[in-house]
Amino acid sequence: xxxxxxxxxxxxxPTWKLGYAGITVRQGKGLMGHSAEGRLxxxxxxxxxxxxxxxxxxxxxxxxxxxxxxLSAVTWHGGCVFANAHFVGVEHEGRAGEPLTQxxxxxxxxxTAWLAEEEEWAEIKxxxxxxxxxxxxxxxxxxxxxxxxRIPWEKVIEMAxxxxxxxxxxxxxxxxxxxxxxxxxxxxxxxxxxGVLPAGTQPLIxxxx
Numbered sequence: 001x002x003x004x005x006x007x008x009x010x011x012x013x014p015t016w017k018l019g020y021a022g023i024t025v026r027q028g029k030g031l032m033g034h035s036a037e038g039r040l041x042x043x044x045x046x047x048x049x050x051x052x053x054x055x056x057x058x059x060x061x062x063x064x065x066x067x068x069x070x071l072s073a074v075t076w077h078g079g080c081v082f083a084n085a086h087f088v089g090v091e092h093e094g095r096a097g098e099p100l101t102q103x104x105x106x107x108x109x110x111x112t113a114w115l116a117e118e119e120e121w122a123e124i125k126x127x128x129x130x131x132x133x134x135x136x137x138x139x140x141x142x143x144x145x146x147x148x149x150r151i152p153w154e155k156v157i158e159m160a161x162x163x164x165x166x167x168x169x170x171x172x173x174x175x176x177x178x179x180x181x182x183x184x185x186x187x188x189x190x191x192x193x194x195g196v197l198p199a200g201t202q203p204l205i206x207x208x209x
Contacts, residue, residue, distance in 0.1 A: 001118050003070035005111060008057060013047050013068035013075075017054035020081060026072050028086030029119040030129030031112060032136075034077060035147035036091040040066070043091055052076055055089040057111070063103030065111065071118075078133060079141030087131055088115065096148035105152060109159035116160065124160050126153040 004010060018024070036043045040060055046053055047068060054075040058066045069075055077089030090111070092104055100108070116124050127135060130153060133146035 001071065003072060005057070005065065005067055005071070005114065007110065007114075008065035008067035011044075011066045011068055013054055017047070017052070017076060018069065019074040020085070023074055023081070023085050026074055026085060026088070029121060030087045030131060031115060032078055032083060032087040032089050032131045032133060033108075033147050033151045033153075034089060034091045034133050035096060035150050036093050037095050037146075038093075040093055043093075055091045057088070057090045059090055059092045059100075059104050059107055061093050061101050061104065063101070063107035065107055071115075078136050079144065080136055080139050082139040083131075083133075083136040083141060092147065092150060094150065096145065096150070098150060100150055100152065105155055106159065108151070109156045110163055112156060112160040113163035124157050126157060130157070 034055065036058065040058060043055075043058055047055070054069065055077040056067060056069050056071065056073065056075050058068070060066070071088055074084050075089055076084055077091070078084050078087060090108065092100055092108075094100070094104075112124060112130070115121075116129075119129075121129050124130070132151070133141070134144050137143050
């Protein structure tokens with residue numbers, strides 16, 4: 001799995017705000033939505049402080065995503081070990097009563113589609129593998145309203161599903177094009193371009209029907 005989302009700005013968080021004894025790598029699949037209850041600068045202040053809280057991504061009002069830890073990291077965002085050990089935490093700029101902006105929805109949907117592809121989700125749906133912080137009470141987290149109804153999951157899922165299908169169809173067109181050309185070098189180059197194979201991959205013997 002790719003550890004850093006290419007469309008996010010990397011801004012590393014403190015290395016000590018990760019994991020538990022014996023749990024250093026995320027064990028599950030899925031995404032958990034949060035409301036930051038403030039602006040980016042406030043969230044970054046918390047991240048850099050001694051407070052035992054950390055999160056993988058932050059989604060700004062304008063849709064800019066910041067990524068603070070690798071996607072396999074166990075961050076402290078969900079209020080309990082189960083949540084933290086299983087899900088990628090995404091904070092959203094703003095407060096209760098403020099619906100996500102259109103840019104935030106689009107950014108979250110695009111990331112969701114990408115994560116679904118990376119983690120091979122059977123389906124993009126809410127709940128599971130899409131979750132909210134408030135739902136973790138069942139697993140030992142303290143009661144919370146987070147994300148306070150701010151995330152329009154139906155719209156996110158609709159957009160993410162469409163984006164996912166677009167990427168699949170695009171990849172198939174590229175692969176079929178290379179196969180029709182019967183040119184393995186071209187196939188490898190296109191797979192590298194799509195990010196399916198790493199740069200520098202040598203031609204392989206592939207059969208595509």
